[in-house]
Amino acid sequence: MPPSKLDSVYRSLLLAKFFCKGWGEPKNLQRLFEFRKVMSNRETCSKLLPKDYPIEITKEENTSDCKIIEGKFLTPLELFLPGLIPEEAKDAHFQMILPHKWQEENYKPICLHLAGTGDHYFWRRRNLIARPLMKEAGLGAIILENPFYGMRKPADQRASSLHNVSDIVVMGGCLILESLVLFNWCEKMGFGPLGITGLSMGGHMASLAATNYPKPLVLVPCLSWSTASSVFTEGVMSHSISWDVLETQYFADGQYREKLSKMVTIVDDSFIAGKLFIQNFNQSMKELKEDIKDTKQLTMKAEKINLSVINETNPEIAKKKFLEINGKSNKLNLSEELLNKLLSGQRIELTASEINELNEKIKIALKRLKKDKSLDKNKNEIVEEQAKLTINNGDKKSVADKACLQSDTSTNESSTVISSAYNLSKTKLMNYLVPEEKLSVSVPAKRQKLDISKTNWWEKESLQFMRGMMDECTHLKNFSVPYDTSLIIAVCAKDDAYVPREGCSNLEDIWPGAEVRYLNAGHVSAYVLHQKLFRSSIIEAFERSKKLWLEEKEREKEKENRAITYCGEIYASRFGNETKHTKELIY
The missing domain is CATH 4.10.910 (30s ribosomal protein s13; domain 2)
Incomplete structure (x- = not known):
């Protein structure tokens, strides 16, 4: 489904710019990348902190419907990576919401709520989700203040506009360890079962934090996905980033390119993935025949084309008819071996040299098509409409296979008709071409370009570094699988323009056993209209954990x-x- 227009409009109304001071100090980024490997392993991370990590209770208050406890503690990340965290963010502040009386003596569930982008202080989460959950299901809550937000916001920071890209990584590291401190504290105080949730950025931070708890844990990430890289490189948030500053700094300081770029791993590579369809060129002529039969209207308009070649199952006869139609000159001069492969009627795999040959021939066909101005306007409209019917199932590989064959078999006029029918415009076909330097990489077709507005090589390189950095520090594949995936219910918006999912790894694949639910909404509309669904998902996940908890007790x-x-x-x-x-x- 198309991304939500409301998301785009809403984001455009916000004037905040992110990362105005650049990437952050290279030495700090290097320390973060190295510590990420320690923190992303549940065995090592869970042993970093003592069970009785000191927590100070600063305030207790009884209200008509609940008890509110406030506290703070030094963020553990400061102990392992001193100097990275601003002075204001070093103390982790939290608020705990408890019912006056638990529904069951041995069942005292607590859910940790992490903040989404722009969610400062405690009021919003306390009143929109924590208190309703307590009234509906008797769930207690801990609301944790994000680093760089609310009481933890640096004095020179404006609103939620983080100064450096490294700040978002520091935020994630802090929240992972701080969540572990609070889980251990709750367990020591006799609370349980435990869970964690969040919306948008808070949902992704909750996913990261849940990977390192060495016991069953309820996890309900809302409006997030498997990585944050797509948020900052493809989603509407990418338009709020100071790319000029990042590009200038990236190329001005060689450490980013020479050292740091080698430390990051791009898990879902879009530059390579979208252009390797020919690596899997296994579409049989039988499949092509069936596809063409389905396009009856196109066949009628292209009656000048002798499609008997397509219908012929005998490779030798098909080859002969091909040469008859194409003439002795063989317009594209395909090699005998490649021609035999294309007309063999069997599933095939092409070598790198044959792929290069096809690419070159298709480029030649494009130049010829561009010069041909004789195409009738009405014909063009018909074939474009038919092309949409062919492509709407998302099978780009099949379309490209046809394009290769039809470009070879056509005469000047018929070539224009049939090629246009399969949408062989230069812009779209170039997305299918395989760059020669990437042929050795075996990656399935996935995501499209990072940002179509970025056309210069230096812009692409800084974008690629951003993706690699975010994948390195936020991609769930780089972290342990949660202890019990049956307690995970993720809620996503189908039309989310903030968190694009196309080309990203699926949560179900990374976490087998997890459940993913989809809303017919965008990011903003889901947040405004579906709070009740978020709460019901949290309640259901805790109901699943209740049985396990009581049995363990x-x-x-x-x-x-x-x-x-x-x-x-x-x-x-x-x-x-x-x-x-x-x-x-x-x-």
């Missing part, structure tokens, strides 16, 4: 009773006292 209780009984029997055998007295001594 029963097992722990049974294990404790067995231990007490065993100790009592040993004590009684030695001292002749009753088990009752033994229990008193143990406690």
Whole structure:
């Protein structure tokens, strides 16, 4: 579905510019990239912090419907990467919302709420989601203030406009470790089961934080996806980034290109992926025949073309008819071997040299088409309409296969008709061509260009670095799979222009067992109109965890009773006292 126009309009009304001071210090980025490898592994990350990490309670308040507790603690990232976090952001501030009375004694669920872009302080999350969840399902809540937001916002920062790209990475690192501190604290205080959620950026931060908790954890990320790279390079947010500053700094300081660019990994590469359809050139002539039969109207308009070649199943006869139609000159001068492959009627794989040959021949065909001005206007309209019918199933590879064959088999006039029918305009066909320097890479076709407005090589290179940096630090493939994926319910908007999903890895593939629900809405409309759905998804996920939690409590209780009984029997055998007295001594 097309991206939401409301998202674009809403973003255009906001004047905030992001990353006005550039990428951040190269040495700081290097430290972040290196520490990411430690933090993204659940085994290592969960052991970084003590279970009794110090937390200070600063305020307690009883209201008519709940108890509100406020506290703070030093963000653990400052201990591991000192000097990266602004002074104002070093203390993590949180607010806890608890019901006056829990619905069940052994069931005290707590959900951690992380902030989306622009969500400063606690008011919005407390009143729009935390309190309603407490009234509807008896869920407690912890609302954590983001670094660079609210009480943690640097004095020289305007609103939510982060100064450096590195700030968003620092924010993510802080939230991952701070969430772990709060989970350990809740467990120590006897709360559970535990969960985490967030909207937009908060949803993605929640996903990252959930990967490092070594126990079952409810996770409900809303309006986010598998990586943040598409948000900053393709979504409407990309128009709010100071690209001129980033490009200038990227090429002015060689460290970005020489060292840092080699440290990042692009998981879903769009530059390569969108142009390797010919690497998988396995469409059979039988499939092509079936496709052409479906385009009856096109066939009638192109009756001058002898389609008997397509219908012929005998490769030798097909080759002969091809040469009859194309003439002795063989317009595109295809090699005998390549020609035999194209007309073999079998599934094929082309070599790199044959791919190059096809590319060159198609380029020649394009030049010829561009020079031909004799195409009738009405014919053009008909074939363009028919081309849309052919392409609407998204099978670009099939269309390109036909384009290759039809460009070869056509005469001057018929070439123009049939090629136009398959949408062989220069702009669209060039998206299918394979750059020679990329032929050795085997990547399935996925995402389109990063940004069609970026045409210069230096602009593309800085965009590529942005994608690599974001994939390196935010792509879920670079983090551990959550402990129990059955407790994950992700809610996404189908028409989301803030968080493009095309070409990105699917959550279901990265986290087998996770559930993804889709809304027929854009990013902004989903946030405004579907708060109730977000809450119901959180409640449902906690209901799933309730059974597991209570069963675990029963097992722990049974294990404790067995231990007490065993100790009592040993004590009684030695001292002749009753088990009752033994229990008193143990406690």
